[in-house]
Structure formats: structure tokens, C-alpha cells
Amino acid sequence: MTDFTEANRKYFDKMATEYKDRFADSIKTLSEQTLKHRLWLSDQWLDTESGKDKDIKMLEYACGPGLISMTLAPYVSQVIGFDVSDNMIDEFNRNAKSIDISHKMIGYKADLLNTSVPDEFAEPNFTDFNMVTVSMALHHFEYPQEALQTLTKRLNQNGVFMIIDILSRSGSDHGHGEGNHEFGEAAHTVKTHGFSREDMQKLFAGAGLTKDFKYEVIPELLIFHKDEKKHNITVFIARAQRP
Structure with missing residues (x-):
């Protein structure tokens, strides 16, 4: 684990128990947008014709408390989460148990990038x-x-890689960039201040994800509270497939 990854681990260990309350509005928006884009992401789910009778597995990396995993768990056979933070993995598994899906949703502490x-x-x-x-x-x-x-x-052939993240200022034509990169106490854990469509297309292509690239700016701002003030950021959702 590098020093930078260790800084992230310490920060998110500290954040784990308050994450759900601190980012409640953002969590709601991300969950809703993920569901809205589900068929945009893939046509293979347990409730679709192309996914019927198949074993559909999902991996959420840097999973935190498991927002995306909980949102998509009803539509997959198994979802596995990984995070470098012990406390986040504890929250992930606690959340799975609280909604009675711990039989198909489980988290592990590991740095898969090491x-x-x-x-x-x-x-x-x-x-x-x-x-x-x-x-x-x-x-x-x-x-x-x-x-x-x-x-x-770790993807199979035609497997989908999905990214949700912050829109870079240069990639924004929506006028929502103000305050996007004021990360406050988390600043020392941030490496890249957002990604544009071109950034993501290049990153996906560089990983061999050259099939069916899509990128969409989410119209709803993510709202969070810091220093007793309300802030917002613009995010995007992107996907591409392994050919």
C-alpha cells in the first residue's frame, strides 16, 4: 500500500460511521440515477431476457458502505465489494445484513491495485x-x-465497467462547476480534480475497454454539507465494455 493509498485508508476509516448521514442527499441521488441508468449500463440483469437464468456477478471497488452494491443487488446473483478501509468494509457488510442480502453481498478489505x-x-x-x-x-x-x-x-468478455465521478471544470458546460473541487479535509486524498468525457474515453481505451463507450452528465447536482455550508458538485456516469 502506497503512502497515498494509506492516506485514503485513514481518512475513510474515520469517515465510515458518519458517511451515511453526512452525504444522505448525495446517496439518494446516486442510487436513483444508478437505477435510472440500469438498462443504459447493461441489458444483462436477472429480470431481463438476456440475463435470464444466468449467473450475473458484480464487483464494486472502493465500495465504501456499499451504495451501488445495495442499489443493484436485486438484479444480480452476487455482488462483491472491496475497499482499503476496514471500517468501510464493516459498514458495507452491516448494510447488507440490515436489508437481508448478506447471502449475496459481501465485502472484503483489500487493495486490489497493489x-x-x-x-x-x-x-x-x-x-x-x-x-x-x-x-x-x-x-x-x-x-x-x-x-x-x-x-x-477481472471482467469477463463483454463485461461492463461503470464509473460515476466528478465532472472536471473543463468538461462542464452546465455552469455547475463552482465549488466542484473544494475538497476541504479530504484534499490530501484527492489525486485528480474531475474527469471530462475525453478523459474517460481515453482511460477506458487505455484499459482495453473499447466497446460501446457511453458518457452522460447527471443533471441533478450532488449536495453535501461542509463547514455548516451547503455545497454541490456535478457528476457523470460512464460505461464501456471489454470486447
């Missing part, structure tokens, strides 16, 4: 995913391109 990943996470249960998701975390990754390349290896 070359010394434990052998157990190279077993078949942790590969051949239909979907890999990274939500509101890519801007915290020290090396985004290398991260996508590493995680893409």
Missing part, C-alpha cells in the same frame, strides 16, 4: 465479473489508468 494482492483474491470467485463499478472514488486513485487496467482483468 501487486501483492493475497492469492485468495485471484481465485475464480473473484474474477469473471459481468460488471465492475467504481463510484465517486476514481478521483482518489493515485494512478487511474493503471487502476482501470488492473480491474478490467
Whole structure:
């Protein structure tokens, strides 16, 4: 684990128990938008014709308390979360238990981007995913391109990689950029101040995700509170497939 990753681990360990309350409005928006874009992301779900009678597996990396996993769990056979933060993984598994889906949603503490990943996470249960998701975390990754390349290896053929993250100021034509990159106490854990459509297309292509690229700016702002003030950011959702 690099010093930068360790800084993220410490910050999110500290944030874990208050995350749900502190970002309640944003969590609601992200969940709603993920559901709205579900068929835009993929046509293979347990309730679709192309996903019928299939084993559909999803990996959420830098999963935090499991927002995306909980949102999409009803439509997949299994969802696995990974995070470098012990406390976030505790929240992830606690949340799965609270809504009675711990039989199909489980989180593990591990840095999959580290070359010394434990052998157990190279077993078949942790590969051949239909979907890999990274939500509101890519801007915290020290090396985004290398991260996508590493995680893409865990996708099966035609598997979908989904990213939700912050829109860069240069990528915004919506006038919502003000305050986008005022990360406050989390500033030391942020590596990239947002991504444009061109950024994401390049990152996906560099990871071999060259099939059916899509990118959409989410019209609803994410709202959060910091220093007793309300702030907002503009985010996007993007996807591409492994050919």
C-alpha cells in the first residue's frame, strides 16, 4: 500500500460511521440515477431476457458502505465489494445484513491495485465479473489508468465497467462547476480534480475497454454539507465494455 493509498485508508476509516448521514442527499441521488441508468449500463440483469437464468456477478471497488452494491443487488446473483478501509468494509457488510442480502453481498478489505494482492483474491470467485463499478472514488486513485487496467482483468468478455465521478471544470458546460473541487479535509486524498468525457474515453481505451463507450452528465447536482455550508458538485456516469 502506497503512502497515498494509506492516506485514503485513514481518512475513510474515520469517515465510515458518519458517511451515511453526512452525504444522505448525495446517496439518494446516486442510487436513483444508478437505477435510472440500469438498462443504459447493461441489458444483462436477472429480470431481463438476456440475463435470464444466468449467473450475473458484480464487483464494486472502493465500495465504501456499499451504495451501488445495495442499489443493484436485486438484479444480480452476487455482488462483491472491496475497499482499503476496514471500517468501510464493516459498514458495507452491516448494510447488507440490515436489508437481508448478506447471502449475496459481501465485502472484503483489500487493495486490489497493489501487486501483492493475497492469492485468495485471484481465485475464480473473484474474477469473471459481468460488471465492475467504481463510484465517486476514481478521483482518489493515485494512478487511474493503471487502476482501470488492473480491474478490467477481472471482467469477463463483454463485461461492463461503470464509473460515476466528478465532472472536471473543463468538461462542464452546465455552469455547475463552482465549488466542484473544494475538497476541504479530504484534499490530501484527492489525486485528480474531475474527469471530462475525453478523459474517460481515453482511460477506458487505455484499459482495453473499447466497446460501446457511453458518457452522460447527471443533471441533478450532488449536495453535501461542509463547514455548516451547503455545497454541490456535478457528476457523470460512464460505461464501456471489454470486447
